[in-house]
Amino acid sequence: xxxxxxxxxxxxxxxxxxxxxxxxxxxxxxxxxxxxxxxxxxxxxxxxxxxxxxxxxxxxxxxxxxxxxxxxxxxxxxxxxxxxxxxxxxxxxxxxxxxxxxxxxxxxxxxxxxxxxxxxxxxxxxxxxxxxxxxxxxxxxxxxxxxxxxxxxxxxxxxxxxxxxxxxxxxxxxxxxxxxxxxxxxxxxxxxxxxxxxxxxxxxxxxxxxxxxxxxxxxxxxxxxxxxxxxxxxxxxxxxxxxxxxxxxxxxxxxxxxxxxxxxxxxxxxxxxxxxxxxxxxxxxxxxxxxxxxxxxxxxxxxxxxxxxxxxxxxxxxxxxxxxxxxxxxxxxxxxxxxxxxxxxxxxxxxxxxxxxxxxxxxxxxxxxxxxxxxxxxxxxxxxxxxxxxxxxxxxxxxxxxxxxxxxxxxxxxxxxxxxxxxxxxxxxxxxxxxxxxxxxxxxxxxxxxxxxxxxxxxxxxxxxxxxxxxxxxxxxxxxxxxxxxxxxxxxxxxxxxxxxxxxxxxxxxxxxxxxxxxxxxxxxxxxxxxxxxxxxxxxxxxxxxxxxxxxxxxxxxxxxxxxxxxxxxxxxxxxxxxxxxxxxxxxxxxx
Amino acid sequence: xxxxxxxxxxxxxxxxxxxxxxxxxxxxxxxxxxxxxxxxxxxxxxxxxxxxxxxxxxxxxxxxxxxxxxxxxxxxxxxxxxxxxxxxxxxxxxxxxxxxxxxxxxxxxxxxxxxxxxxxxxxxxxxxxxxxxxxxxxxxxxxxxxxxxxxxxxxxxxxxxxxxxxxxxxxxxxxxxxxxxxxxxxxxxxxxxxxxxxxxxxxxxxxxxxxxxxxxxxxxxxxxxxxxxxxxxxxxxxxxxxxxxxxxxxxxxxxxxxxxxxxxxxxxxxxxxxxxxxxxxxxxxxxxxxxxxxxxxxxxxxxxxxxxx
Numbered sequence: 010x011x012x013x014x015x016x017x018x019x020x021x022x023x024x025x026x027x028x029x030x031x032x033x034x035x036x037x038x039x040x041x042x043x044x045x046x047x048x049x050x051x052x053x054x055x056x057x058x059x060x061x062x063x064x065x066x067x068x069x070x071x072x073x074x075x076x077x078x079x080x081x082x083x084x085x086x087x088x089x090x091x092x093x094x095x096x097x098x099x100x101x102x103x104x105x106x107x108x109x110x111x112x113x114x115x116x117x118x119x120x121x122x123x124x125x126x127x128x129x130x131x132x133x134x135x136x137x138x139x140x141x142x143x144x145x146x147x148x149x150x151x152x153x154x155x156x157x158x159x160x161x162x163x164x165x166x167x168x169x170x171x172x173x174x175x176x177x178x179x180x181x182x183x184x185x186x187x188x189x190x191x192x193x194x195x196x197x198x199x200x201x202x203x204x205x206x207x208x209x210x211x212x213x214x215x216x217x218x219x220x221x222x223x224x225x226x227x228x229x230x231x232x233x234x235x236x237x238x239x240x241x242x243x244x245x246x247x248x249x250x251x252x253x254x255x256x257x258x259x260x261x262x263x264x265x266x267x268x269x270x271x272x273x274x275x276x277x278x279x280x281x282x283x284x285x286x287x288x289x290x291x292x293x294x295x296x297x298x299x300x301x302x303x304x305x306x307x308x309x310x311x312x313x314x315x316x317x318x319x320x321x322x323x324x325x326x327x328x329x330x331x332x333x334x335x336x337x338x339x340x341x342x343x344x345x346x347x348x349x350x351x352x353x354x355x356x357x358x359x360x361x362x363x364x365x366x367x368x369x370x371x372x373x374x375x376x377x378x379x380x381x382x383x384x385x386x387x388x389x390x391x392x393x394x395x396x397x398x399x400x401x402x403x404x405x406x407x408x409x410x411x412x413x414x415x416x417x418x419x420x421x422x423x424x425x426x427x428x429x430x431x432x433x434x435x436x437x438x439x440x441x442x443x444x445x446x447x448x449x450x451x452x453x454x455x456x457x458x459x460x461x462x463x464x465x466x467x468x469x470x471x472x473x474x475x476x477x478x479x480x481x482x483x484x485x486x487x488x489x490x491x492x493x494x495x496x497x498x499x500x501x502x503x504x505x506x507x508x509x510x511x512x513x514x515x516x517x518x519x520x521x522x523x524x525x526x527x528x529x530x531x532x533x534x535x536x537x538x539x540x541x542x543x544x545x546x547x548x549x550x551x552x553x554x555x556x557x558x559x560x561x562x563x564x565x566x567x568x569x570x571x572x573x574x575x576x577x578x579x580x581x582x583x584x585x586x587x588x589x590x591x592x593x594x595x596x597x598x599x600x601x
Numbered sequence: 602x603x604x605x606x607x608x609x610x611x612x613x614x615x616x617x618x619x620x621x622x623x624x625x626x627x628x629x630x631x632x633x634x635x636x637x638x639x640x641x642x643x644x645x646x647x648x649x650x651x652x653x654x655x656x657x658x659x660x661x662x663x664x665x666x667x668x669x670x671x672x673x674x675x676x677x678x679x680x681x682x683x684x685x686x687x688x689x690x691x692x693x694x695x696x697x698x699x700x701x702x703x704x705x706x707x708x709x710x711x712x713x714x715x716x717x718x719x720x721x722x723x724x725x726x727x728x729x730x731x732x733x734x735x736x737x738x739x740x741x742x743x744x745x746x747x748x749x750x751x752x753x754x755x756x757x758x759x760x761x762x763x764x765x766x767x768x769x770x771x772x773x774x775x776x777x778x779x780x781x782x783x784x785x786x787x788x789x790x791x792x793x794x795x796x797x798x799x800x801x802x803x804x805x806x807x808x809x810x811x812x813x814x815x816x817x818x819x820x821x822x823x824x825x826x827x828x829x830x831x832x833x834x835x836x837x838x839x840x841x842x843x844x845x846x847x848x849x850x851x852x853x854x855x856x857x858x859x860x861x862x863x864x865x866x867x868x869x870x871x872x873x874x875x876x877x878x879x880x881x882x883x884x885x886x887x888x889x890x891x892x893x894x895x896x897x898x899x900x901x902x903x904x905x906x907x908x909x910x
Contacts, residue, residue: 085813087813089804090804115815115816116815118813120815123813124813124814126806126809126810128806131806132806133810134807134825134829136828136832136902136904136905137825145814145816145820146815146816149814149815149820150815182905199813
């Protein structure tokens with residue numbers, strides 16, 4: 010039983026009576042962490058209290074910038090460069106870690122507190138073998154010192170973490186491992202010295218959903234077996250509720266709500282938590298399912314996100330309107346026809362690799378088709394071929410009736426203006442040296458649309474459309490948040506009034522609340538401008554709220570294609586069922 | 602691996618042909634008659650001029666001259682210098698000296714530069730770091746002859762630690778001062794490059810993960826920071842080897858080191874085609890081998906790089 014008491018917190022759990030001699034394993038009291046900047050100290054964590062008893066699991070949930078990771082790093086005193094603890098206590102088994110010496114801290118890390126970091130791609134040193142990096146952890150914590158014993162323990166640790174052929178793979182390097190395998194290695198390292206507490210900082214957010222589920226299941230059974238206390242850090246409310254008994258919701262460096270997971274999910278008290286629960290696609294879509302409407306889902310979601318009070322919306326009317334729109338769309342010739350599309354990459358040494366294997370689908374004008382699959386399924390390659398950024402090996406792509414293979418030169422240039430992409434990374438896809446006005450106006454310049462004045466007017470109009478203030482025109486991307494940047498990317502895509510927008514993981518990098526806003530914006534723009542969307546994503550939960558039709562891709566092939574409702578209510582293929590089951594939090598009943 | 606080395610060595614052949622041709626052409630195109638210049642103020646009889654021209658093939662068209670020279674090289678005959686000495690003898694006499702000089706310079710700039718860069722990067726923003734940055738900037742900005750004359754004056758004349766000139770047959774320790782002068786510019790670059798690389802690596806996720814495993818800083822620095830930081834530095838040292846060769850010409854002139862630089866300089870002034878091209882050929886060959894060695898070292902440092910075929 011975990012007991013969490015927080016000041017200024019709504020809905021704390023009722024403390025269970027405990028035996029007096031048992032003190033909490035981890036007790037964080039009024040923790041404050043600041044980052045030194047040129048303009049002074051910026052507070053990232055502002056008076057956080059967390060209590061965690063032995064053998065329990067607790068998840069800290071929040072958006073990026075909420076201070077959840079900073080709290081985790083503060084516990085093991087590994088704050089990045091300019092960060093420091095400015096107040097409060099972190100008691101581990103009664104010892105105040107904020108006062109521990111450098112040497113004491115070194116013996117606590119690994120031995121008493123294990124850490125599983127976020128990104129498996131960047132958290133293993135690329136120049137050392139896997140075995141070396143695991144053995145190093147074992148030696149540093151005094152688990153074993155003799156060479157053979159260290160190696161034996163390393164193999165044991167990796168096998169426990171789910172790496173069956175560990176003895177064979179010790180000599181391999183991180184780049185020879187898949188993301189999921191690397192995460193297993195990191196989990197193994199974190200648990201190598203049997204720590205009492207394991208901090209898992211977004212341990213699976215960089216992985217595919219099905220892999221995520223396997224890894225989390227494994228982590229859960231492993232920690233239960235070893236009796237390890239688990240502290241989860243995650244942005245995913247569904248995942249948190251599914252994997253931890255207790256939740257702590259953080260917002261802007263403070264704890265806004267804490268208590269048993271189910272209680273918080275079913276009966277959130279704080280307005281922020283209410284918005285989070287409403288916006289989390291994995292949870293929201295379940296709730297929306299009852300109304301049987303996709304379009305209404307967006308509306309209700311958006312409204313919920315916009316106002317915590319929640320305005321009453323006529324869900325059924327919206328659903329009917331959407332159904333009508335779909336019928337009219339079906340009567341017209343399709344905007345995109347893809348027939349038997351295949352892409353083969355020649356790889357030296359290992360032969361050919363078929364990234365896309367006879368894929369066929371159609372998208373009706375003004376509708377949204379989602380292409381869903383895990384990484385490596387070929388979905389982004391389809392998008393690249395559709396945008397003619399990549400040539401197909403065989404098959405046809407018809408856009409508005411014209412075969413892409415025959416389009417060249419001026420025609421291709423004109424075609425590009427009718428088809429625009431929005432990419433995943435809102436940080437990487439905007440040129441940091443161009444201001445917002447120039448970025449949005451660039452397609453207009455390239456296609457020589459209008460005069461200088463009319464182009465400027467169009468930029469303002471686009472900023473209005475994506476609900477951003479006109480004053481942003483002279484600002485630069487680094488001054489904007491991720492959500493604002495993605496709006497800019499959408500505005501740029503819309504500048505030429507395209508008919509088709511290809512959204513390649515366009516909301517995957519965004520926090521849930523921002524994600525909900527962007528999805529809402531996309532739906533509004535579609536209704537207003539009659540846009541056709543090809544929506545590429547790995548996240549089935551998002552598909553639920555945005556798409557009319559779904560194509561599920563696996564290993565370059567479309568394994569299932571149907572309307573969104575059919576796919577969600579009656580999936581035909583085992584693979585689709587696995588994907589659906591892997592959505593975190595999908596099985597949590599909501600009390601709304 | 603063996604296949605990769607063989608392919609790299611085969612690639613060296615067209616590079617060598619191209620460079621020799623270009624250099625030979627440039628020497629040929631230099632203004633003035635090298636044979637007339639040989640005699641200085643005196644005016645030699647035309648028969649003597651003709652005899653000299655014939656002996657050095659200077660009476661033949663350019664392409665014939667080049668092919669005759671190339672044919673000689675394949676037979677191991679590098680021709681004869683204007684002073685009558687076989688060029689191969691001059692090569693054998695001067696190259697060891699310059700290679701020693703370059704080796705001492707490389708050791709100095711690699712060991713010193715990496716060490717200071719590492720400390721600087723780990724103590725970013727401290728006094729040591731700030732001083733290292735300022736000093737290295739000054740060293741980069743100074744032309745090599747200014748460094749050379751200053752060092753010669755301070756360490757040679759004022760302090761008397763080193764001999765100011767080296768001369769032929771001098772012991773190897775006399776090369777230390779010229780080697781350090783030769784290394785200064787590159788040394789300063791290495792300090793800055795290592796510093797930047799260390800700072801970048803120190804901020805990497807895997808360094809934090811290493812700390813979270815319970816490793817001490819004393820282990821993290823050499824194992825997880827230094828090795829990763831060296832990858833770009835090693836590449837730079839290889840590219841820099843060419844700069845070192847150029848610098849050697851100036852440094853050897855100032856310290857009177859009987860190495861390649863001084864001899865090559867004099868040969869260029871005299872327009873001695875075969876001597877110049879022979880020297881440059883050997884220099885290009887050394888440069889190619891050094892780069893091959895560094896590429897192999899690169900694979901040792903970074904296991905992600907594997908050379909196939």
